[in-house]
Amino acid sequence: MKINEVLLQSVTKIIVFIILTLAIYLFFSGHNNPGGGFVGGLVLASSFVLMLLAFDIETVKHGIPVDFKLVAALGAAIVVITGLGAVVFGEAFLTQTFRVFDIPVFGLIELSTVTIFELGVSLTVVGVVVTIILSISEDVS
Amino acid sequence: METLIIIVAGVLVTSATYLILSQNLIRVILGTGVLTHAVHLLIMAMGGFSGNVVPIIGEKGNTYADALPQALILTSIVINFAVAAFFLVLAYQVYNRMNTDDLSKLRRYYHE
Amino acid sequence: MATINLAILLPFIAAILLFLFCRNIKKFHIGWIVLIVPAILFITLMRQLPQITKGNTIINSTSWIPSYDINFVTHLDGLSMIFGLLITGIGTLVIIYSIYYLATERLILQFYIYLLLFMGSMLGVVLSDNLIMLYVFWELTSISSFLLIAFWFQRKGSRYGAKKALHITVLGGFAMLVGFLMLYNVTGTFSVQEIIATIGQHKDHPLIPAIIILVLLGAFTKSAQFPFHIWLPDAMEAPTPISAYLHSATMVKAGIYIVARFTPVFGGEAIWFWAVSVVGLITLFWGSLTAIRQTDLKALLAYSTISQLGLIMTLFGVGSVSLHPNLNIETIIYSQAIFAALFHLINHSTFKGALFMVIGIIDFQVGTRDLRRLGGLIAVMPISFTIAMIGSFSMAGLPPFNGFLSKEMFFTAMLQLKDFDIMNIQAFAGMFPVIAWIASIFTFLYSMMIVFLTFFGPYNEQPDVKVEEPKLGMLVPPIILSLFVVGIFLFPNVLGDYLIKPAVASIYPNITDDLIGDIALWHGFNTELMMTIGIVIIGIILFIFREYVRKIFILFPRSLSFDTLYNNTIVKIDIFAKKITNFYMTGYLKHYFAYIFLFFSLVLGGALLYLDAFSFSLAGDQPVDIFMWIIAILIIVTGIVILFSKSRLTAIVLNGFIGFSIAMLFVLLRAPDLALTQLVIETVSTALFLLCFYFLPEWKPFVIEKRKKVIHIIISVSVGVVFTVIALSIKSGRLFESVATYFEKADELAGGQNIVNTILGDFRxxxxxxxxxxxxIAGIGVYTLIKYKKDKGADKVED
Structure with missing residues (x-):
């Protein structure tokens, strides 16, 4: 894929950051509003797709030197391990818990183990989607 | 509303079945995609609708849309994506190696 | 006490640890580590021995699936103790032996993992109180035996033998499982001890004969009883330590264990007595007769094992009579038969184990175990000769070895059978001692063949091999076993008091100790001794004229054997299965889909018509607004148009269009999360589709026959109609309340306000x-599919 259109590339550079912000926003808003791990991960992955469309693979790989297979594996591991964490505390597998903390400046903040679980989900989604796209485009180009 | 959704799903199922029965590998894959859409609509319809409410607590009083079908479908959408990608790559590799995407030709290839 | 539970699990844990941490040990043989496991287990069991000798039992229960009465219950009594000590004791010796025997083997890690797997499952079999647990371990022994027989999987014979053993033992195991389930149905419990306690109330249940047959099928297949004995000779393809351990000392005795364990349950039933004792007797006779014609020493020992197992089985059959309700247990001593059975079981493990090891040594040092090529080894291998002589003479039933004692007791039991006046036994009582006597002559004959044809006569010089005694470590295990052979003869009552009497007590719960006699070395000049002397005289005569004896086998053509039957059955089943499979597995994807769709529409549609379940009402439907109409019609139109698209690009775009429309629909159906996800997914997957499609060929114009097209249309329309009708019927007649209200407490239960996400992250x-x-997995699958390159070619495998 060698689309060298200056316009697309310049726009992508800006848009990617907007998409990334959106992804992170969606990830954290998932608890109380639409969003969550899946959508967050997918949006994040789609920013990579956009980058792949705008630049060629080598540039993207050089810019983000991450093995996305490992990211996916890490995500799946986090998901399973958070489940096991509950077992350590004598609860059933995958029991989630939450607590509201009063942190100065930020006010009341609810922290929940679901967030870690969702982080694992997001990482897996990102890892898998990017792995799929990358391996196909590597093969065809 | 439910009846309409079910009928839409029924049409999609018919279309998907016809696609799946075809000779062309890509059409089969497209067919499975359409079938998934139909099933999502079916699950939604089975859950029933409750008007202008969303499954988010704190919005508009005390009634909420049924969240369980939505959660099931959310899972299904993502899995469907993974499986569709797998099918696609399979088809792609099949074409790469055997130079055809015609299922009956593939069958003959296997037999020779 | 959880020690016994841990004892079962220890070999499994050790196997896992071995796999994880000992893969790269090159400095010393890995067997030295493995050796620790059976040694610890042996000591653990020995520590329980005083308790068991006092008549106590150790029961230990852990819940597994309590709602189905399936629990991890171990029960250690006298009977389990004998088997447990045999498994761990001989296991220890076999591992020492194999360290030398398999010193140069490449796949040694696998060997020990399989061996540990077997040891754990065999201990599980003999220590289980729960029938389901017993069955699980039972099948595990079959599987580990399969793996061990096929250890040298490059050889065709190994694979054949392994498959044969698995076919036959698993078939029997399955029958046994059915028997267990029936037994559960009758008694309402899976616990053996509870079954023994309550079986009296169910004696007249019509299922009892069926249960007996099924359970015995399991026992007979495992213990290689006629006509299921055919797997054992082929199992000799396994490495010799395995033959010594699994196929003579322990696993083949699992069937005997089952018979012993169920004697208090079914003992006294006529069908139990006749089945066990007659099958045992036939096996005893046939095994010893067939052993004579063998020229391969290991095959000879295999048939001899079959025959000896038959002997033990017969004794258990005879012993079971004393549980008949018409007999007063105080006045009879037929329980001696059970005593003799257990005694011979131990003796057999010692002398047969020693013999197997010696033959392994001969094979290892000389390079052949063919009787026609061996001879004169006494000059170069005197220690091996001594061990072989002790083992063989004990097997032949000669003093001063332990086989003599148990064989005398065997004759006693056979002769006393005529005193039973129940179940028509007296009519056939004469048959038992006669057949037993003839079989013993054959036993004597082949025992002599082992010793004299191998070690005496002209010495056949083997080219390129310097024949000598093996390393000391290889000799130690058989020497220990042969010391037992002699030691048990000298002090039989030590064994009797500490091991056998508690075991007899666990088979006869009501018996007191003094009813079981002691073992005496000298009975005086009675019938039994005369029988032994007769055996020796006739045996020697037959040995001298053995060439003529062998000729009688011309009467048994090979094509009439059960082996042929087995082979033909397997071949026929293969052909039959292939025919059936080829009939419907055409290799055309559309045929398979057609089956699925036809099944769906015919069965579900038919059921709907048959049950008259169709109902339709618009009640409860939400009103449809104008956006909904537009999107619904758009989806329907697109769904139909996609069928007629002439280029792949159009098809992809239309597919994407359906996806996006559905996302819109989700918005209207008040499912914000779904709408979001669907939008993003649809974007990504359309990109993916385009990426792939770009490199795929153009669609050719479809050339499809009119007739096929019509069939496809009929199938798809019927599927669509059945689908719609069923969905509408379900919608119109709701049978259940929605469970959704539970999830509406998401905020307090899971601390989140988005119900969908709390379900995803917490509730479900x-x-x-x-x-x-x-x-x-899908991601890894895609990755490997693309990166996959053809294999270089598997290991060379003989076929």
Whole structure:
């Protein structure tokens, strides 16, 4: 894929950051509003797709030197391990818990183990989607 | 509303079945995609609708849309994506190696 | 005490640890580490021995699936103790032996893992109180035996033998499982001890004969009883330590264990007595007769094992009579038969184990175990000769070895059978001692063949091999076993008091100790001794004229054997299965889909018509607004148009269009999360589709026959109609209340306001976890599919 259109590339550079912000926003808003791990991960992955469309693979790989297979594996591991964490505390597998903390400046903040679980989900989604796209485009180009 | 959704799903199922029965590998894959859409609509319809409410607590009083079908479908959408990608790559590799995407030709290839 | 539970699990844990941490040990033989396991287990069991000798039992229960009465219950009594000590004791010796025997083997790690797997499952069999647990371990022994027989999997014979053993033992195991389930149905419990306690109330249940047959099928297949004995000779393809351990000392005795364990349950039933004792007797006779014609020493020992197992089985059959309700247990001593059975079981493990090891040594040092090529080894291998002589003479039933004692007791039991006046036994009582006597002559004959044809006569010089005694470590295990052979003869009552009497007591719960006699070395000049002397005289005569004896086998053509039957059955089943499979597995994807769709529309549609379940009402439907109409019609139109698209690009775009429309629909159906996800997914997957499609060929114009097209249309329309009708019927007649209200407490239960996400992350997190795993597998699948290159070629395998 060698689309060298200056316009697309310049726009992508800006848009990617907007998409990334959106992804992170969606990830954290998932608890109380639409969003969550899946959508967050997918949006994040789609920013990579956009980058792949705008630049060629080598540039993207050089810019983000991450093995996305490992990211996916890490995500799946986090998901399973958070489940096991509950077992350590004598609860059933995958029991989630939450607590509201009063942190100065930020006010009341609810922290929940679901967030870690969702982080694992997001990482897996990102890892898998990017792995799929990358391996196909590597093969065809 | 439910009846309409079910009928839409029924049409999609018919279309998907016809696609799946075809000779062309890509059409089969497209067919499975359409079938998934139909099933999502079916699950939604089975859950029933409750008007202008969303499954988010704190919005508009005390009634909420049924969240369980939505959660099931959310899972299904993502899995469907993974499986569709797998099918696609399979088809792609099949074409790469055997130079055809015609299922009956593939069958003959296997037999020779 | 959880020690016994741990004892079962220890070999499994050790196997895992071995796999994880000992893969790269090159400095010393890995067997030295493995050796620790059976040694610890042996000592652990020995520590329980005083308790058991006092008549106590050790029961230990852990819940497994309590709602189905399936629990991890171990029960250690006298009977389990004998088997447990045999498994761990001989296991220790066999591992020492194999360290030398398999010193140069490449796949040694696998060997020990399989061996530990077997040891754990065999201990599980003999220590289980729960029938389901017993069955699970029972099948595990079959599987580990399969793996061990096929250890040298490059050889065709190994694979054949392994498959044969697995076919036959698993077939029997399955029958036994059915028997167990029936037994559960009758008694309402899976616990053996409870069954023994309550079986009296169910004696007249019509299922009892069926249960007996099924359970015995399991026992007979495992213990290689006629006509299921055919797997054992082929199992000799396994390495010799395995033959010594699994196929003579322990696993083949699992069937005997089952018979012993169920004697208090079914003992006294006529069908139990006749089945066990007659099958045992036939096996005893046939095994010893067939052993004579063998020229391969290991095959000879295999048939001899079959025959000896038959002997033990017969004794258990005879012993079971004393549980008949018409007999007063105080006045009879037929329980001696059970005593003799257990005694011979131990003796057999010692002398047969020693013999197997010696033959392994001969094979290892000389390079052949063919009787026609061996001879004169006494000059070069005097120690091996001594061991072989002790083992063989004991097997032949000669003093001063332990086989003599148990064989005398065997004759006593056979002769006393005529005193039973129940179940028509007296009519056939004469048959038992006669057949037993003839079989013993054959036993004597082949025992002599082992010793004299191998060690005496002209010495056949083997080219390139310097024949000598093996390393000391290889000799130690058989020497220990042969010391037992002599030691048990000298002090039989030590064994009797500490091991056998508690075991007899666990088979006859009501018996007191003094009813079981002691073992005496000298009975005076009675019938039994005369029988032994007769055996020796006739045996020697037959040995001298053995060439003529062998000629009688011309009467038994090979094509009439059960082996042929087995082979033909397997071949026929293969052909038959292939025919059936080829009939419907055409290799055309559309045929398979057609089956699925036809099944769906015919069965479900038919059921709907048959049950008259169709109902339709618009009641409860939400009103449809104008946006909904537009989107619904758009989807329907697109769904139909996609069928007629002439280029792949159009098809992809239309497919994407359906996806986006559905996302819109989700918005209208008040499912914000779904709408979001669907939008993003549809974007990504359309990109993916385009990426792939770009490199795929153009669609050719479809050339499809009119007739086929019509069939396809009929199938798809019927599927669509059945689908719609069923969905509408379900919608119109709701049978259940929605469970959704529970999830509406999401805020207090899971601390989140988005109900969908709390379901995903908390209430049904298991689903999500597995989904993530599926996603991951799909990703790895895609990756490997693309990176996959053809294999260089597997290991060379003989076929």
């Amino acid at each position: 997190a298991f689903d999500t976890m597995l989904e993530v795993v599926v996603l991951f």
